[in-house]
Amino acid sequence: MSVKDKNIVIGICGGIAAYKITYLVRSLVKSSAHVQVIMTPEAKAFVTPLTFATLSKNPVYADYFDPNTGVWHNHVDLGLHADLLLIAPATANTLSKMAHGGCDNLLLATYLSAKCPVMFAPAMDLDMWSHPSTQDNVSRLQGFGNILIAPTSGELASGLSGEGRLAEPEDIFEAISTFFHDALPLKGKKALVTAGPTHETIDPVRFIGNHSSGKMGFAIAEVLQQLGAEVMLVSGPTALKTPEKVQRHNVTTAQEMLTQVEQHFEDADIVVMSAAVADYTPVEVASKKIKKKDEVFTIALRKTTDILATLGAKKLAKQTLVGFALETDNELENAKGKLARKNLDYIVLNSMQDQGAGFAVDTNKVTIIGKDLHTIELPLKSKKEIAKDICDIIADHQLAKGEQS
Template sequence: MLKGKTVVVGVCGGIAAYKSVEIVSRLNKLGADVHVIMTANAVKFVAPLTFRSICHNPVITDMFEEPKVWDIQHISLAQKADLIVVAPATANIIGKVAGGIADDMLSTTIMAADCPVLFVPAMNNKMYENPIVQGNINKLASLGYLFMEPETGLMACGTSGKGRFPSPETIVDYVKGILKRSSDYEGLKILVTAGPTREPIDPVRYISNHSSGKMGYAVAKAALDRGAAVKLVTGPVNITPPTGAETICVTSAVDMYNEVMKSYESFDILVMVAAVADYRCVTVSEKKIKKSGENLTLELVKNPDIAAELGKVKGHRIMIGFSAETDNLLDNAASKLASKNMDMVVANDVTLEGAGFGVDTNIVKLIKRDGSRIDLPVMSKEDVAHRILDEVLSIRNG
């Protein structure tokens, strides 16, 4: 299943290190080319020979040891890796990477990598809950690093809480999901809307909202990374479009409506992320409106509802919508899902810290037409985008 994939497994110094032996064994049996890097403390828990016997590759324990081949190892491993898995990931390695420290082979390889990096934290529950550790995790998640949530249960130290290492089987299943993403959208065409719209009042002023476009652009990039052909219809934002996307820049809700409605028939999947203004001015002044009197009254008219109109004509296409709310999150999202004939709605409470407009993370609930719901923890918007695309394939495949 993983033939042709290169996985670097970083093993840190924790009691859970012995479970990493099974992770390496399972990956090897799936056909992956597995390379192991052990920290100085990890070798106190498990002998390097154990990993070498299973993965059939040299095990790196010292950045300055004599290389088996003439190569700069932390660079060559970082370049050849399809994925780096740090399991167990200690508070120490998480803190190092968050702080930009590269003082051993594992941290240096991570710093030189442009492939996905997955951390699997395992530590005492009090350490895991420490605000410094949580801050480091949130920082790395916002930068696109991946994290598996630790389990809750009895620890080796005798305490009980969140911080327990997941089972090797669970970790390997997660790894398979990440590696399968690289081409699972080949042949599919996705239309994504992103950003806000601006509704002019006069040549100087407009009505808009706080959308930064980050979530929509993350969906577009994730789809491209997984092999899809992507068209991005975007309102005004300060983000560089992802390389490879056909990008159409629009300003108003009517502009976005016209572009989407003339394009949608060519696409398999429609992802409506844009925060489209509900209303526009009936009359737009040709000149800047000057102050006169205490109040200014604007007459507004309703904008076309892009998602609702698509819902009427989408046919076999899968449509995903977004529901940014400040109250009654589930009720409002469910109402939108039904009234606009969506297949799934991504609901988020924009009042929560780490969610909503402008930030690099999000906290969402994925609600499907069949009533099922997936609650995701705080994650980078890129990781949220991949989880959304995972569920789109699940819907598409029945």
């Protein structure tokens, strides 16, 4: 879901439709959104703060200061760290204050200081909704850039029937989900990611391989998809589950990986080569299992095609090409040399000297080096967090390319 990990502040006003927001909060939390509820003093007469606290798994804010806990609820922080502020149900009274700068409660103070996008879903009787002053306020709010989730027609609390009914929770959820999807920085972009090891066959039961688990590449594929990209993942042998909505091609050898990557390279805007591809492969593959008989056994090896250098040589102007380097000595110098030789936009340096980094673990510590040699050192984090940092840099690079074209 596109609401996953989003910080959503929901402001609830004093109207009978407040009960519908319980269903919305529950749906958002089930979809892994982080929900913070703010209630106007009047809203507490319709649904208790305890209900929303239980559903959102967060304390509910209704006043600037909580005398029981001594906690000051900072409206600036609430609006600053949110990805979206939704005001629903938005009463005629609150709409008027929003439109004209009124600020007599915590919700309105949060609205006036919010740096994030704002949605509002009105709910009121049909005559109140159709009144020219209400319609002027709605138009004024839309002129500010706020997003209207229009009320629907139906039975109203007054017993009348007409326009003014709060949009259904599932429709509000869909509006929020669509908003985040449309706002994704990599929407419309195609990404190609490689991950995992390659296995170079010696005989029917043996191979040359490495300790790569594929976790870093799979995390990058997942994050790129969450940022809106259409992702093709080419994976060597690994038992990892394919990230949601990511297309996957399984390969075994370096040659198979090269073949798959070349098929998709030209269409890709973003290429992240995180796979640990074998540098050498056996010259001959035995058709039967090689028996153990000699004290010393020698296998003739030949170089595999350097996939990253091959791609770098034909990189297109639209593309962001990212490589990985795992080093044990002269790490920074070796990574910078690889960056230049292979015509990369970025290289991600892993050091085998860092505890908790490298193969087969859930954490990593990397240094990201740009084509201009600008260096970003990231501390030890989960591979998912490292993936987010890398993908944010990729998204910024793609945005800059779009502005230049």
